Amino acid sequence: YCILFLQRRGAISYDSSDQTALYIRMLGDVRVRSQVGFEPERRSSHPYLCIDFRTLHSKRVHRLLSFQRYLHSSRLLRGIPQQMPLHILDEDYTGQARCMLDKVGNWNFDIFLFDRLTNGNSLITLTFHLLNQYGLVELFQLDMVKLWRFLVMVQEDYHSDNPYHNAVHAADVTQAMYCYMREPKLAKSLTSYDILLGLLAAATHDLDHPGVNQPFLIKTDHYLASLYRNTSVLENHHWKSAVGLLRETGLFSHMPPEDRSDMERDLGSLILATDISQQNEYLSRFRLHLDQQNLSLTSASHRHFILQMALKCADICNPCRPWELSKQWSEKVTEEFFQQGDIEKKHHLEVSPLCDRETNSVGNIQIGFMTYVAEPLFAEWARFSDTRLSQTMLGHMGLNKASWGGLQQELSSASEEADPTTAATKDGDTAGTTEGTSSKEIPQGSNVS
Numbered sequence: 001y002c003i004l005f006l007q008r009r010g011a012i013s014y015d016s017s018d019q020t021a022l023y024i025r026m027l028g029d030v031r032v033r034s035q036v037g038f039e040p041e042r043r044s045s046h047p048y049l050c051i052d053f054r055t056l057h058s059k060r061v062h063r064l065l066s067f068q069r070y071l072h073s074s075r076l077l078r079g080i081p082q083q084m085p086l087h088i089l090d091e092d093y094t095g096q097a098r099c100m101l102d103k104v105g106n107w108n109f110d111i112f113l114f115d116r117l118t119n120g121n122s123l124i125t126l127t128f129h130l131l132n133q134y135g136l137v138e139l140f141q142l143d144m145v146k147l148w149r150f151l152v153m154v155q156e157d158y159h160s161d162n163p164y165h166n167a168v169h170a171a172d173v174t175q176a177m178y179c180y181m182r183e184p185k186l187a188k189s190l191t192s193y194d195i196l197l198g199l200l201a202a203a204t205h206d207l208d209h210p211g212v213n214q215p216f217l218i219k220t221d222h223y224l225a226s227l228y229r230n231t232s233v234l235e236n237h238h239w240k241s242a243v244g245l246l247r248e249t250g251l252f253s254h255m256p257p258e259d260r261s262d263m264e265r266d267l268g269s270l271i272l273a274t275d276i277s278q279q280n281e282y283l284s285r286f287r288l289h290l291d292q293q294n295l296s297l298t299s300a301s302h303r304h305f306i307l308q309m310a311l312k313c314a315d316i317c318n319p320c321r322p323w324e325l326s327k328q329w330s331e332k333v334t335e336e337f338f339q340q341g342d343i344e345k346k347h348h349l350e351v352s353p354l355c356d357r358e359t360n361s362v363g364n365i366q367i368g369f370m371t372y373v374a375e376p377l378f379a380e381w382a383r384f385s386d387t388r389l390s391q392t393m394l395g396h397m398g399l400n401k402a403s404w405g406g407l408q409q410e411l412s413s414a415s416e417e418a419d420p421t422t423a424a425t426k427d428g429d430t431a432g433t434t435e436g437t438s439s440k441e442i443p444q445g446s447n448v449s
Contacts, residue, residue, distance in 0.1 A: 139192055177198055177310060205270075207241040207245075313381050320393035321396060334360075334361075337352075341357060
């Protein structure tokens with residue numbers, strides 16, 4: 001992969017020894033960097049230039065992209081409460097969900113259980129609760145019907161068919177964002193506007209995610225890649241989709257136009273910060289601020305930057321959760337990678353890094369992700385906010401990394417026992433003596449370089 005990625009030019013500068021940048025590049029390739037203005041996405045105006053990723057999954061796809069939703073006759077009345085009631089299973093489940101919301105600030109909050117207790121409406125229920133808990137509905141004079149409709153539409157525009165990038169992930173990120181905003185440094189500094197913006201950005205940060213990554217969209221000449229000139233393609237789409245729903249519901253229509261414009265711009269700034277290809281840029285800037293000790297949370301621009309870093313942490317905090325939660329997320333994100341790889345194989349495309357289920361494993365992908373992406377970020381976050389929560393997250397990540405390492409070792413041992421040729425070669429009994437056998441014919445595992 002070093003040779004392949006060194007031939008490309010993008011947002012990150014690195015040499016072959018920079019394994020962190022290489023791993024980040026494997027997760028989200030950006031080939032062209034350019035400034036993209038705010039151009040609204042036109043429904044149904046962009047033809048599919050090559051592969052339509054929505055039709056490639058083996059299971060039936062029930063929805064179109066959000067900006068094409070009006071083509072569905074069944075969605076003409078979308079967002080109206082009578083069309084999409086939030087049925088709770090029974091009073092016992094409702095009561096348990098309410099009990100969980102009393103502990104929504106706990107780091108071991110089980111979002112999977114909460115989603116079951118709310119009958120798949122974890123994002124709506126959680127976001128509404130947090131907005132109400134902070135008093136933001138009353139403070140910003142939000143119309144309850146418009147707010148409810150907006151949240152219903154946000155949850156609806158996440159793809160439930162995605163193993164990872166779905167509404168439950170958005171709810172999990174929103175809960176993590178809430179935990180970070182409750183940290184002492186932020187709790188005493190953030191304004192109500194900051195909190196509203198942070199919660200909305202967390203809830204919408206992956207809106208309408210297609211379940212494939214940016215390199216896939218670029219190499220298939222997808223119209224989204226063309227629209228955003230191969231630059232933060234998914235993040236731009238999430239942002240514009242969120243703005244579209246805000247405008248459609250008129251959630252902030254009672255505000256002055258300049259305030260609405262500022263809200264949309266700041267929302268985009270937070271969502272665009274989640275682009276993994278810009279990880280090193282944000283991390284370097286964060287580290288420089290901490291080294292120079294010049295972060296001032298009385299400054300609106302510095303508070304906004306910390307919100308960006310908090311959202312970045314919330315977006316990739318899965319390795320920092322307790323093992324029973326972290327493991328589920330790891331398996332889900334890896335399955336989404338592998339599904340993309342299956343599509344690429346089916347259509348004779350080059351399989352993206354980390355997406356080949358035959359040469360990668362959950363453990364190796366997670367160990368690489370923790371080493372090159374999560375650990376550097378959360379180490380700096382702990383420097384900024386040296387609290388019990390930060391130490392808890394680092395502790396969980398260390399234990400989770402060790403657990404994946406142990407599982408990988410068990411798999412490797414089992415593989416060697418099942419393949420006597422490998423064991424013999426390892427002992428030196430047959431190395432270089434078996435004619436017609438090369439190292440390429442021996443299973444090599446899936447270590448991330």
